[in-house]
Ligand SMILES: NC(=O)c1ccc[n+]([C@@H]2O[C@H](COP(=O)([O-])OP(=O)(O)OC[C@H]3O[C@@H](n4cnc5c(N)ncnc54)[C@H](O)[C@@H]3O)[C@@H](O)[C@H]2O)c1
């Protein structure tokens with residue numbers, strides 16, 4: 001790194017980094033990734049911040065061990081005090097799950113009771129999660145603005161990222177927040193494995209919203225290898241042996257099915273390679289048929305990733321030996337790469353969420369889209385996509401309207417707008433389904449959602 005490199009924050013490092021949602025199952029993996037890249041992203045201090053100190057205290061010793069295996073000098077702080085967490089911080093990685101896994105379980109199980117897709121970020125489950133997360137995300141931004149370095153960046157993984165991004169755009173348009181998702185990089189990992197090349201050798205073009213988009217090209221040495229990918233997908237979906245081997249979570253039955261489902265999606269629309277999450281919108285009936293209403297992905301995660309990590313933490317406490325309890329993978333690597341590019345103006349090309357501003361010519365200027373962008377010290381510079389075909393434009397516009405209505409419902413406390421959002425979602429067949437699911441969700445989310453008021457009761461304006 002040379003002296004002329006522009007830094008986004010007030011220092012070129014070592015940085016103070018806070019992780020909001022410190023008790024997350026992903027924290028040890030992200031910190032491991034930070035340690036591996038310490039020479040490129042120097043750190044003075046790592047702070048874990050969580051509103052659930054009990055949960056965070058279980059994870060913290062594992063995180064401390066990961067740090068100490070690599071560095072004696074990095075200060076490590078664990079706190080539930082915003083002032084302690086954010087004072088002078090240069091970067092904040094956000095990964096909050098508002099309502100934790102017990103509410104994820106509700107998000108997935110309530111729609112399934114009504115015969116509708118039950119998923120963490122897609123369909124009614126994602127909308128419910130959005131209603132829980134927008135305001136806590138804004139609160140986090142305000143805390144960071146109050147205490148942190150004035151040029152601090154928040155790099156946000158907290159889901160549902162598309163809705164969070166739109167909420168932040170509406171409520172805190174000037175905040176230095178970059179919303180990211182690891183699904184495209186996970187798909188790129190599989191694409192590279194299929195093509196037999198290194199992940200860094202693949203450059204993709206992509207357009208859409210978060211968890212709602214398509215890869216249009218996959219270039220290797222300037223040659224578009226999409227034709228080869230189509231042939232592989234026609235037989236196997238986007239599944240590779242490598243994915244399961246290098247990412248244990250992706251050996252879980254639900255992920256294997258998800259990668260396989262790229263095959264029917266591309267059989268019908270072979271032009272572009274869909275984000276795996278398109279399965280929920282384009283083949284919801286098959287998804288519901290194969291979902292167990294009593295045992296959803298939340299249960300799989302609690303019985304898998306969470307249990308394994310908590311057991312390893314308990315064993316470490318007892319024996320001082322830390323087993324192989326967590327996974328680094330693309331998730332940890334991606335957020336660190338993005339932060340490095342922000343910190344040192346590296347202008348690396350990554351798929352991130354940005355305000356459209358004409359990048360996709362025939363979508364609204366202010367839509368929060370997911371496209372390739374150069375990550376500079378001043379934030380993302382979106383790469384022009386141009387016009388997209390009518391079919392994709394139509395699908396995206398419907399989803400965008402759904403997500404924007406959900407944000408408006410949250411801000412205005414509007415029952416009608418929430419019902420409109422639920423009705424507009426492609427996974428929801430009728431307005432009656434939308435209402436029944438919404439009403440059940442209002443009850444289940446009474447500790448989390450803003451109060452939704454009806455503008456009309458029995459036909460009378462309130
Ligand atoms: N964008 C992506 O592609 C991507 C990828 C993976 C995970 N995620 C998201 O990362 C988050 C963490 O996932 P997980 O499965 O590890 O969940 P988790 O429940 O293990 O961890 C989330 C933590 O956030 C904490 N939290 C909740 N509300 C908070 C608040 N207001 N302030 C501070 N902390 C708060 C919880 O107490 C919990 O410890 C989720 O939002 C998940 O959806 C996003």
Ligand SMILES: O=P(O)(O)OC[C@H]1O[C@H](O[C@H]2[C@H](O)[C@@H](O)[C@@H](O)O[C@@H]2CO)[C@H](O)[C@@H](O)[C@@H]1O
Nearest residue numbers: 120159181182183186247249297301329330331
């Ligand atoms: O069901 P979960 O909690 O295991 O995962 C939900 C998340 O799925 C995506 O992230 C994957 C990523 O694709 C994969 O490569 C690896 O890093 O694991 C991640 C978690 O499984 C998705 O992008 C996230 O938004 C979801 O939260």
Ligand SMILES: [Mn+2]
Nearest residue numbers: 161181182183
């Ligand atoms: Mn994601």
